[in-house]
Amino acid sequence: MTAQGQACAAAAHCGRELPMDADWTSALHRARSHAPFLAHALERRADLAELLADGQGEAALLLAKQSRDADVATALRRERLGLALVLAVGDLAGAFDLEKVMRELSTFADRALHAALEAAIRKRVPDAEPIGMIGLALGKHGAGELNYSSDIDPILLYDPETLPRRERDEPGEAAQRYARETVRLLSEVTSEGYVFRVDLRLRPASEVSPLALPLEAAITHYESSALAWERAAYIRARACAGDIAAGEAFLDHIRPFVWRRSLDFGAIDEIRRLTHRIRDEQRGPGSPEPGYNLKLGRGGIREVEFFAQTHQLIHGGRDHTLRARGTRAALDALAATARIRPGDARRLGEAYDGLRTIEHRLQMIGDKQTHTLPAGEALEAVAQLHGLEKGAQLVDLVSEHARPIAERFDALLDEDRISVPRSAPHVLSEGSAPAEVPAQLVERVTGWTDGKYPALRSSAALSAFEAIRPDLLASVAGSPDPDAAVIRWESLIARLPSAINLFRLLEARPGLFALIADCLTLAPPMADELARRPDLLDALIDRTAFDLPAGVAELADTMRRRERGDDYEMRLDRLRVITGETRFALAVQLIEAAHDPLDIAAGLARTAEAALQVAVEAAEEEFVAKHGRIVGCELIVLGLGRFGGGLLTHASDLDIIYLFTGTHEGESDGPRPLGATLYFNRLAQRVTAALSVPTAQGALYEVDTRLRPQGAQGPLAVSIDSFARYQREDAWTWEHMALTRARALVGSDRARDTVCDVVLDILCRTRDGDALRADVLKMRHEMAAHKPPKGPLDAKLLRGGLVDLEFLVHYLQLRHREALVPHLGEAIAQLVAADHLPPALVDAHGLMTRLLVGTRLLAPELERPGAAAATLLARQSGCGDYDDLTRCLRAAREDVAAAWHGVFGEKLEMD
Secondary structure, eight states: OOHHHHHHHHHHHTTOOOOTTOOHHHHHHHHHHHOHHHHHHHHHTHHHHHHHHTTOHHHHHHHHTOOOOSSHHHHHHHHHHHHHHHHHHHHHHTSSOHHHHHHHHHHHHHHHHHHHHHHHHHHHSTTOOOTTEEEEEOHHHHHTOOOTTOOBOOEEEEOTTTOOOOTTOOHHHHHHHHHHHHHHHHHOOBTTBOSOOBOOTTSTTTTTSOSEEEHHHHHHHHHHTOOHHHHHHHTTOEEEEESHHHHHHHHHHHHHHHSOSSOOHHHHHHHHHHHHHHHHTOOSOSSSSTTOBTTTSTTSHHHHHHHHHHHHHHHTTTOGGGOOSSHHHHHHHHHHTTSSOHHHHHHHHHHHHHHHHHHHHHHHHHSOOOOBOOOHHHHHHHHHHTTOSOHHHHHHHHHHHHHHHHHHHHHHHHOSSOOOSSOOOOGGGSSOOOSSOOHHHHHHHHGGGGTTSGGGOSHHHHHHHHHHHHHHHHHHHTSSOHHHHHHHHHHHHHTOSOOHHHHHHHHHOTTHHHHHHHHHHHOHHHHHHHHHOGGGGGGGGSGGGGSOOOOHHHHHHHHHOOOTTOOHHHHHHHHHHHHHHHHHHHHHHHHTTOSOHHHHHHHHHHHHHHHHHHHHHHHHHHHHHHHOOOTTOOEEEEEEHHHHHTOOOTTOOEEEEEEESSOTTOBOOSSSOOBHHHHHHHHHHHHHHHHHSOBTTBOOOOEEOTTSTTGGGSOSEEEHHHHHHHHHHTOOHHHHHHHTTOEEEESOHHHHHHHHHHHHHHHTSOOOHHHHHHHHHHHHHHHHHHSOOOSTTOTTTSTTSHHHHHHHHHHHHHHHTOOOOSOHHHHHHHHHHTTSSOTHHHHHHHHHHHHHHHHHHHOTTSSOOOHHHHHHHHHHTTOSSHHHHHHHHHHHHHHHHHHHHHHHSOOOOOO
């Protein structure tokens, strides 16, 4: 069978079908009539022309990739000509879309660069493998978006330890020889043409550096002295040739340079300068007409790419989903995460595809790297190649594509200041700012620059500080307690190793002054947290900063996302970073009254549940590597208290119980086997440590396991059977009360269902009503004696408060075996519906829970806070002012006391 026949058969075997409406006849006619390069290629490759005329595009593509030439240079040039011909005609025919064309050209560039590197090495070291020599693809090549006549812009690296070389060759000398030979093999023009023009100027310090750099030198450059444009270039970088594994390891190593979690506003300023420079340096017509540059002109291809890359650099360090190499993929990802509007992503993407397609038409004509619309007959030829009648129609089409790009790029350039995520009610901005700042305040803040704060000693820091000082003074002076505000600011700055990024963030986001002022003066716990971790403010750059957290599954997916090379500690650090930022954002939402405190509490609970699931996965993976698994057994984690009920505060511990399926007789199958009891107890210890032991990013939660069988004296983890037996035979009434709020948070669906059945069986057992009543009252009296309320805002421990309400609800749940749901509010509603509680307790629970959530940040001492915080507490609780809040709290407590008297016949002692 001929090569042509083999190609046809292979295409048929792959089951690939071409579009039925592809017009191969018209495509071939336009190619011969208007594109001299394609006409010449059709003459040279009559075998391909025959297949194309027969509509066999995929077969022609397979045949174009086949070459029997032993000489690499000749083989690559012939393959390049064949691919350019087939892809061009398939494109003109409507059989191959833009994505396919770019992908085929890019993968050919991968093959060509790899083959050239391999040939260069083997020319000097026969039979050597191309290890130790790395080709990185950047730009359109890295993105898989090469056009018909693109240069390629690789970076060549080498490992002196593994690079093949003759014994007398120094590694550096050998690497430069290989680099020069690689460039020659690809770019030299012969009778067969060329493969690719190769541009190595994207390498570090290209004007003085060798063509190929040693790995360590490259790493040092990117970690210490690289520029912002190099970050942008590496968005689309990938290892494509030579020692691929070593190239991927290098990219993993410098990933923190490209994708920075903590926003670097100095780098962002540089990116903005680059975007302005694109416009400023452009020559030629400002709008589409002959001479207009499709790539660099206003509304051109480069503006779409930079639009996407600017947003990626700002947000991609924090959101892995934005790290797409392709332009369309990046736009779609930005829209999916609400960084840009979906309509903008769609319109920019369509315009980008349209301009890239016309760019291809320009380059098909003469195989030249041109992006400029020609004039006269040449413009008519491009238009007719594209399937239009007149050149003016092509100009109009380019205008249609360029207009939306220019408009959106203009808007990007006009974003001198990044906008606040959304309009939120700032408590401290209700009144107007003072007409003048007190002189003593000006003097005190000016004194910050006298050298006593390390963060304010460099000239760059002082310059950044001067830019924000007027707004800072106005913010402090406008606060309800300027003295407290300035002390908090000083505490924050004193703990910063560098204040430049904070000041630039505030300069770019002046709306954050109000938020920070609220954090520093309204919420002491937030002020302390910001002093420890000022990078938490980075979370507020996203437009989603005032959105409630997603569901548990989506949160867990974000927390568990890992990158190549991550170890256990790095996974825990990432878990802490994401959890901390989410909790901080929820705290900001609370003090800005952006959402109902009950929704904030539910968001905190979802965050903790996701963190628990990911901590279990990480700890288990590490544990299994040493000890293996126990077949048929798994760890289950029960949440109790507020965690089980799905409403947490910012100060909540996590009340949990560890269980495991199976029996005590099992043994793990790893290198260091353990019996079941010891296995799951040690695993539970690791989970607790993963959640509570500080790493470089701090701690996550305090974990309380004292509700487990036999309390602190019992094992940390027990089997489900042992747990059930203990609950049926030995548990006290208070343990069954706690069990009413139990919820399985970790474990397979089957295991969770098993635990749920056990819990329901225990809660639904028949009880002696008098004994139950006596136990409940005794426990409450003892608790009241040992844990008195801490202040007038202690909605939890005040008599008639939440603890009394919880005791009342749990007693009725156990007595009537009804309303057995973990969420306290839902249980109250069901008990009200069953006529076991008065309806007033629904509102009483809502008021006191909102107050509990609010006081954990705004009044942690549970005494009356400052005027602004008191006003906010009242607003959050649905009251007019603080005095109204105290009246409503008293009324809610009296409603609970009345219900208590009605159920137990006992009067609560109200203060």
